[in-house]
Amino acid sequence: MERIYQWLKKEDVQLYLTLAFLIFVLFCFRHFLSIILLITIFSFLALKVTTRLRQWLPIGQVLATLIVYVVVIGLVVLAISYAAPSLASQFSGIPHLIMKAINDHPVWDKQLDTWVNKALNSSEIMKHGQTALETGLRGLESVGTAFSHVGVAIFLSLIFTASYGRMKRFGDAFLHSRFKKFFTNVYFLVRKFVTILGTVVDTQLIICSINTILMTIGLFFLKMPSLMVLAVIVFILGLVPVAGVLISMVPLTLIAFASGGIWRVVEVIILVIVIHFFESYFLHPRLMATATDLPIFVTFMTLIVSEEIFGVWGLIVGLPIVAFFLDLFGVHPQPNDGPIMQQLRGDK
Known part of the structure; x- marks a missing residue:
């Protein structure tokens, strides 16, 4: 019994037991994980911006928070109101381009007719079609839930950021309580993960924005149609590390073939390869600062497994989770650590 007691008194054992307890708590609240992650990401980004704003202007935390949220939400509303008509118009033109490409290739047109007739006469395919329709309806319901989660997360992150000083004092009180060792471990683990998650999301947004700008410029010179739609697709898929580039190839090559044939497809593929190399060997190593400097194979396996476990969220939190446990x-795969990992190890 004495050995067990001495074993439990070890700092590493207490830290890992605290981690197991936190994982158990998160599992119990797994239905709220989407809102928790959104609040964490929005609050991290908002605190970063408000801190910089207060360095430039002598204003309080509440006013700085209101300025940041009003400006960001206002820009999003203006962008949507301006871009929505153009996006709708360009989206409606994509089916016409695809049908035109099919009509220009009689062999494909004939093969497509064969597939359609086979589908109409196949009860199995019709059954799968009904299943796909039900899945699509459930997907629409999930989209509505996602929008409600985003709205709640924005509101709660606004409250948290505006009252950050008081929340910090409230949290510090736990570090001086009767169970200060337990709460110190909780603080250490939560701060480590939030720092990695926030930094990865922040950096991925920067990388994604730069890639979208470069990709849009390249597609403009290639005279690709529906440019705004393609820019939105590239940006959204660019939020998924590594795999987003491969996924974006599908709509890009389809529209390229429909509008310019096989040679335009080749040009688009070359453009994607060039920008992907620029991201992999220049942007990512410098901006990510080795926070998740994992081999490509490990990155892909992490994305596949985490997507299977956590769903769509796994594509965003998978790499930070792996980086968290590795640290x-x-x-430490790389001997030369960047400032993010140095900061994290300085907390120990």
Whole structure:
């Protein structure tokens, strides 16, 4: 019994038991994980912007928070109101381009007719079609839920950011309570993960924005149609590390073939390869600062497994989770750490 007691008194054991407890709590609240992650990401980004704003202007935290949220929400509303008509018009033109490409290739037109007739006469395909329709309806319901989660997360992150000083004092009180060792471990683990998650999301947004601008310029010179639609697709898929580039190839090549044939497809593929190399060997190493400097194979496996476990959220939180555990277990693939990892290890 004495050995067990001495074993439980070890700092590493207490830290890992605290981690297991936090994982159990998150599992119990798994239905709220989407809102928790959104609040964490929005609050991290908002605190970063408000801190910089207060360095430039002598204003309080509440006023700085209101300015940031009003400006960001206003810009989003203006962008949507301006771009929505153009996006709708360009989206409606994409089916016409695809049908034109099919009509220009009689062999494909004939093959498509064969597939359609086979589908109409196949009860199995019709059954799968009904299943796909039901899945699509559930997907629409999920989209509505996602919008409500985003709205709640924006409101709660606004409250948290505006009252950050008071929330920090409230949290510090736990570090001086009767269970200060437990809450110190909780603070250490939560701060480590939030720092990695926030930094990865922040950096991925910067990388995604730069890639979208370069990609849009390249597609403009290639005279691709529906440019605004393609820019939106590239930006959204660019939020998924590594795999987003491969996924974006599908709509890009389809529209390229429909508008310019096989040679335009080749040009688009070359453009994507060039920008992907620029991201992989210039942007990512410099901006990510080795926070998740994992081998490509490990990155892909992480994305696949985390998507299977956590759903769509796994594509965003998978890499930060792996980076968190690697750093916690003392596994450092690169000898030269960037400022993010140095800051995290300085907390120990």
